[in-house]
Amino acid sequence: xxxxxxxxxxxxxxxxxxxxxxxxxxxxxxxxxxxxxxxxxxxxxxxxxxxxxxxxxxxxxxxxxxxxxxxxxxxxxxxxxxxxxxxxxxxxxxxxxxxxxxxxxxxxxxxxxxxxxxxxxxxxxxxxxxxxxxxxxxxxxxxxxxxxxxxxxxxxxxxxxxxxxxxxxxxxxxxxxxxxxxxxxxxxxxxxxxxxxxxxxxxxxxxxxxxxxxxxxxxxxxxxxxxxxxxxxxxxxxxxxxxxxxxxxxxxxxxxxxxxxxxxxxxxxxxxxxxxxxxxxxxxxxxxxxxxxxxxxxxxxxxxxxxxxxxxxxx
Amino acid sequence: xxxxxxxxxxxxxxxxxxxxxxxxxxxxxxxxxxxxxxxxxxxxxxxxxxxxxxxxxxxxxxxxxxxxxxxxxxxxxxxxxxxxxxxxxxxxxxxxxxxxxxxxxxxxxxxxxxxxxxxxxxxxxxxxxxxxxxxxxxxxxxxxxxxxxxxxxxxxxxxxxxxxxxxxxxxxxxxxxxxxxxxxxxxxxxxxxxxxxxxxxxxxxxxxxxxxxxxxxxxxxxxxxxxxxxxxxxxxxxxxxxxxxxxxxxxxxxxxxxxxxxxxxxxxxxxxxxxxxxxxxxxxxxxxxxxxxxxxxxxxxx
Numbered sequence: 001x002x003x004x005x006x007x008x009x010x011x012x013x014x015x016x017x018x019x020x021x022x023x024x025x026x027x028x029x030x031x032x033x034x035x036x037x038x039x040x041x042x043x044x045x046x047x048x049x050x051x052x053x054x055x056x057x058x059x060x061x062x063x064x065x066x067x068x069x070x071x072x073x074x075x076x077x078x079x080x081x082x083x084x085x086x087x088x089x090x091x092x093x094x095x096x097x098x099x100x101x102x103x104x105x106x107x108x109x110x111x112x113x114x115x116x117x118x119x120x121x122x123x124x125x126x127x128x129x130x131x132x133x134x135x136x137x138x139x140x141x142x143x144x145x146x147x148x149x150x151x152x153x154x155x156x157x158x159x160x161x162x163x164x165x166x167x168x169x170x171x172x173x174x175x176x177x178x179x180x181x182x183x184x185x186x187x188x189x190x191x192x193x194x195x196x197x198x199x200x201x202x203x204x205x206x207x208x209x210x211x212x213x214x215x216x217x218x219x220x221x222x223x224x225x226x227x228x229x230x231x232x233x234x235x236x237x238x239x240x241x242x243x244x245x246x247x248x249x250x251x252x253x254x255x256x257x258x259x260x261x262x263x264x265x266x267x268x269x270x271x272x273x274x275x276x277x278x279x280x281x282x283x284x285x286x287x288x289x290x291x292x293x294x295x296x297x298x299x300x301x302x303x304x305x306x307x308x309x310x311x312x313x314x315x
Numbered sequence: 316x317x318x319x320x321x322x323x324x325x326x327x328x329x330x331x332x333x334x335x336x337x338x339x340x341x342x343x344x345x346x347x348x349x350x351x352x353x354x355x356x357x358x359x360x361x362x363x364x365x366x367x368x369x370x371x372x373x374x375x376x377x378x379x380x381x382x383x384x385x386x387x388x389x390x391x392x393x394x395x396x397x398x399x400x401x402x403x404x405x406x407x408x409x410x411x412x413x414x415x416x417x418x419x420x421x422x423x424x425x426x427x428x429x430x431x432x433x434x435x436x437x438x439x440x441x442x443x444x445x446x447x448x449x450x451x452x453x454x455x456x457x458x459x460x461x462x463x464x465x466x467x468x469x470x471x472x473x474x475x476x477x478x479x480x481x482x483x484x485x486x487x488x489x490x491x492x493x494x495x496x497x498x499x500x501x502x503x504x505x506x507x508x509x510x511x512x513x514x515x516x517x518x519x520x521x522x523x524x525x526x527x528x529x530x531x532x533x534x535x536x537x538x539x540x541x542x543x544x545x546x547x548x549x550x551x552x553x554x555x556x557x558x559x560x561x562x563x564x565x566x567x568x569x570x571x572x573x574x575x576x577x578x579x580x581x582x583x584x585x586x587x588x589x590x591x592x593x594x595x596x597x598x599x600x601x602x603x604x605x606x607x608x609x610x611x612x613x614x615x616x617x
Contacts, residue, residue, distance in 0.1 A: 228509045229478065236513050239543050241571035251543050252573060252614035283575040283613050 004040055004055050006095070011060040016069045019088070023245040025279040026293050028213075029080065029300040031073070032088035035060050035101055039090045041122055044152040045182060045235050048089065050222040057095065063104050070108065074115045080300050081307045081315055084109075087120030087140075094123040103132055110134030113315060116307065118177055124157035124165035130172060135311070138210055139169035140177030143200070145192030148184055151234045159196065163203045170208040175310060181215035181278055183258055185238030185250060190261060197265040206270035210310055211303075214262055215278035218249040252284065259288035274306045316354050318382040321375060325362040330392070331399040333419070334369045335411040335464065343374040351375065354384040356402065358395050363387065366395045367402035396423050404436065410452065410470070411460050413437050417446060418453030451477050455484075462488045466496055475505040483508075483518045494529040504529065507536040547572050547611050558604045561595060563588075572612050577605075 015034050021027035038057040039048055060066065074082055086092045086102060096102050102119055106129055109117040113136060119126065120140040129137075141162040149159055157165070166176045178200065183193070217235065219227075221242075227235050240248045249255070259277060266273050276299065277285055285293040293299055307315060355368025365372055366388070375383050388398070400416050408416065416437070420430050431441035439445055452463065452473060463473055476484060487508065491501070512518050522539065526532045538545045551568060560566065563582035568574075581592045599605055610616050 228506060228513070231513050233513050236510060239541050241541075241544060241573060243571070243573055244569075251541075251571070253543060253617045256614045281573075281575070287614055 004038065004057050006057045006059065006099075008061045009058045011062055011065075014069060015060055015062065015066050016073055016084070021296065022243075022247065022279050025243075025245065025281055026277070026285065026299050027279060027296045028276060028303060029083075029296055031082055031084045033066060033070070033084050033086045033105065034089050035066065035086045035105070036090035036095070040094050041091050041153065041155045043122070043156065044154075044230065044232050045184075045217060045219060045223070045227070047219050047223060049226065050220045052089070057090070059099060059101060067104070067108055070112075070115075074112060081304050082115040083118060083303065084115060085118040085120050085140075087118070091121050091123055092119035092140075093121035093126055097125060097128045100128070102129060106132045106134065106137050109136040112136070116315070120177070120179065122153060122156035122162065124161035126165065126169065133169075133172055133174055135173060135175070136315070138175050138177050139166065140179060141166050142179045142181060143196060144180075144182075144184070145189065145196050147192055148186065148189075148234060152184075152232065159199070163199060167203050167205075170205050175208055175210035176204070177210055178212045179215070179278075180262060181213055182217035183214060183262065184217045184234060185254065185258070186234045187237065193262060194265060197262070197269065200266075201269035206273055209273060211274045211276060211306065212266060213276055213278045214259055215280075216250050216255050216258055218243070218247045218279070220247055224248050252281075255280070256284055256288045259284065263289050274302075276302070316384055316386055319357060319363060319385040319387070320382050321372075321380060323362050324357060324372065324383075325360075325364055326372060326376065328364045330364065331358075331366045331395055331419075332369050333399055333403050333408075333412050333415045335409065335415065335460070337369060337373045338377075339370045339374065342370055343377060346371065346374045346380075347378055351380075351384055354386050356398060357385045357387050359387045359389040364395075366399050393423050393425070396420070400433070408437060409464060410468075410473070411464050413439065414449040414452035417449045421446075421450060448474055448477070456481075458492070459484060459488050462492055466491075466501070468501065469498055472498065472501050472505060475502070475509065478509065479512070479518070483512070486518065486520070486523060490523045490525075490532070491529070494532070496529050500529050500533060504533055504536060507533075507540045510540045511536070543617055544571065546617065550616065551608065551611055554604055554607050558599055564592060564595065566608065568608060568612060572614070575609075575612050577608055577612060 011034075017032050017034065019027055019030040019032055036057060036059050038052055038055060039046065040057065042055075070084070086105065092102060105117055106119075109115060110132070116136055116138055118138040118140050119129075120142065122142050124141070126133075126139055143159060143162060144153065146159045149156060166178070169176050217238070224240075238250045238254060241251045243249045250258070259280075263275055266275055275289070277289065282293055282295075285291050351371050353368070353371070355371050356366040357363040358366050363385070368383075368385075372383065388395070390398075396419055400420075403412060403416070417430060417434070420433065430446065434441050434446065439449070448470065452460070455463070459476070462468070463476075468476070476487065479487060487505075491504070508518055508522065511522050522536070523532070524535065526535060555566070558566075565580040567578040567580060579596060581588075583589055583592065
């Protein structure tokens with residue numbers, strides 16, 4: 001699929017990290033396992049372009065050290081049910097069939113039964129992991145309208161395949177996550193999202209969707225110049241401002257409008273769906289979702305509750 | 316060295332011309348006062364072809380001199396170009412001259428390694444992308460090159476300017492030519508123009524009407540690229556005008572209306588000021604002004 005160079009590296013220091021969050025925005029307390037750095041999917045808006053120094057895919061080969069680190073973190077945390085993911089500095093599944101990277105993690109979380117592993121992807125193929133899947137693994141897909149995927153996520157699986165794969169995961173006993181991230185403003189995006197959410201309601205079992213995140217497009221300043229240079233019309237239609245964290249994001253009134261619309265559409269599928277905002281301000285939570293979200297701890301508490309509800313206290 | 320009649324020199328043959336701009340008032344005054352001290356270098360052809368000393372020749376022509384002191388050399392064109400380049404290197408070259416040097420080296424067929432070596436001596440990165448940027452500068456029309464030179468435009472902004480089509484670039488150069496521009500203002504204006512071009516497919520006269528200065532143009536463009544933000548600023552201004560804040564008191568709002576809170580700044584000279592200020596703040600709150608501003612910062616009003 002890609003000609004990018006792949007290197008196996010011995011990583012030094014910690015590979016498991018708390019999501020860095022962002023200044024004055026509420027973070028869900030996600031933990032990242034930086035098993036792979038770099039991505040073959042190369043979406044046009046990907047912030048990895050601004051963060052990583054080259055396009056080499058670096059795979060950590062220290063699986064024993066990663067397990068030891070996870071043991072220490074999970075056993076040392078009594079306050080929350082931790083959620084881990086390998087999709088922060090890469091796509092969790094894009095090169096997994098070829099390199100078998102996640103299997104040891106899937107098996108580990110299945111044995112551990114105290115935390116959740118989320119494999120977050122735009123690549124709709126996890127069949128190689130099927131024999132090892134267990135309820136502690138959540139298969140998640142980023143979802144966007146097909147029109148947007150055709151324009152900006154050209155190397156990824158089409159939406160239809162992602163949703164079919166999500167359904168397959170549900171049928172194999174896994175919970176699935178959906179990530180509306182990035183939500184992008186372009187001409188006609190509202191209609192496209194209505195169809196997208198209707199498809200989700202038709203194809204997936206809402207009771208087995210563990211969470212849905214909403215996050216509008218945001219990126220660090222160096223990426224803005226790149227998007228202008230590459231004339232990404234889809235990505236530059238909306239009105240951007242610089243947030244308190246210095247990142248470009250849509251102006252607040254627009255973010256609220258988008259979140260309200262998506263929240264209402266999703267809740268119309270099933271009012272029990274767990275929908276959260278990724279990296280948003282407390283006042284946006286209040287205005288868009290009508291939820292008083294004080295801080296990171298409050299959101300982590302909501303996740304704990306959600307996990308307890310859907311797992312029936314088995315975690 | 317010999318004196319050569321100016322009429323025997325082909326001043327239209329600019330194949331070795333690198334100097335920009337050609338006219339130099341100080342040099343002209345100097346030559347008018349003491350004459351040409353340093354001889355020009357001419358290629359031995361009929362008529363003679365200037366290699367180095369273009370500014371001196373321009374002054375001589377303007378001053379009506381009949382002859383100029385010259386060194387006449389006979390060599391191939393590539394060596395002549397090297398003489399021209401090295402004659403200019405010592406005094407330091409501006410961005411347009413660097414572009415001309417690289418463009419001529421390419422068109423004279425110098426190997427890439429030689430060109431990259433020279434780029435290092437011109438304090439440029441030896442990189443194909445940098446070279447192609449300079450070649451594009453060399454091929455710009457005169458008004459665009461003048462604009463870059465007179466405004467001392469950075470390479471980053473030149474790169475941004477080059478990404479417009481020629482017709483659009485002409486419009487931009489002619490609109491901005493008379494403005495006092497800082498590097499950051501120019502960058503902001505070019506970014507907004509790119510944004511409009513991406514959204515609409517082209518830049519029209521309505522995007523760049525005749526305006527008195529760069530700030531006015533920046534505000535005009537902001538209205539077009541950021542209509543919601545501009546609308547919020549207009550509403551905020553209307554509220555501020557209605558509030559008629561007394562001297563020594565200010566309300567500060569996040570310029571992007573991202574922060575949900577506002578800062579009320581007061582200057583206090585004595586305790587009585589505190590009482591008076593608090594009274595004034597209460598009055599403003601009672602009249603609903605503070606709430607109106609907070610409505611803007613909470614994203615409730617578009």
